Amino acid sequence: MRRSAFTPVIALVAGLVSGGAALAGEKVVVRMGSEDDPFRFHPEITYIAVGDTVVFEASNHTYSSRSIANMCSGNVAWRGRLGETVSVRFDEPGIYGFRCDAHYNMGMVGLIVVGDNPPIDPRITSSRHPPAAKEEFSRLLDEVRRHSGTLASSQAPE
Ligand SMILES: [Cu+2]
Numbered sequence: 001m002r003r004s005a006f007t008p009v010i011a012l013v014a015g016l017v018s019g020g021a022a023l024a025g026e027k028v029v030v031r032m033g034s035e036d037d038p039f040r041f042h043p044e045i046t047y048i049a050v051g052d053t054v055v056f057e058a059s060n061h062t063y064s065s066r067s068i069a070n071m072c073s074g075n076v077a078w079r080g081r082l083g084e085t086v087s088v089r090f091d092e093p094g095i096y097g098f099r100c101d102a103h104y105n106m107g108m109v110g111l112i113v114v115g116d117n118p119p120i121d122p123r124i125t126s127s128r129h130p131p132a133a134k135e136e137f138s139r140l141l142d143e144v145r146r147h148s149g150t151l152a153s154s155q156a157p158e
Pocket residue numbers: 033039040062063064100101102103104108
């Protein structure tokens with residue numbers, strides 16, 4: 001009985017704390033490779049809120065995560081070494097492209113989408129890549145467009 005009397009106060013405090021969530025966001029894990037599907041990031045597209053941190057977790061020493069310069073907004077850049085787990089915080093809305101150094105040629109790339117349906121910067125769509133990575137990015141960007149509703153499922157290629 002006594003305890004429930006305090007509940008509204010606790011809820012209010014919790015509300016205040018989450019109001020400042022942009023400063024202390026969530027941690028979201030992107031795994032680099034897996035036994036079943038080794039040359040891919042899991043997931044390939046990660047949707048997060050502004051202020052969240054992405055932890056790129058290497059499942060073994062052949063993987064790395066590295067931002068692609070033309071595909072990142074603001075001053076965000078990271079470069080993990082092979083086998084290194086890196087954490088990156090995203091404080092600006094936008095779409096960020098990244099790659100695995102060892103398997104970029106095989107199309108091991110991914111996207112981080114920060115905020116609610118950020119526009120796709122033309123720099124991202126015109127960025128140049130080896131064929132498999134290019135194909136993968138165009139597939140992932142269509143997926144992002146579908147997610148934001150700017151590409152209807154019926155327009156989906158294939
Ligand atoms: Cu790789």
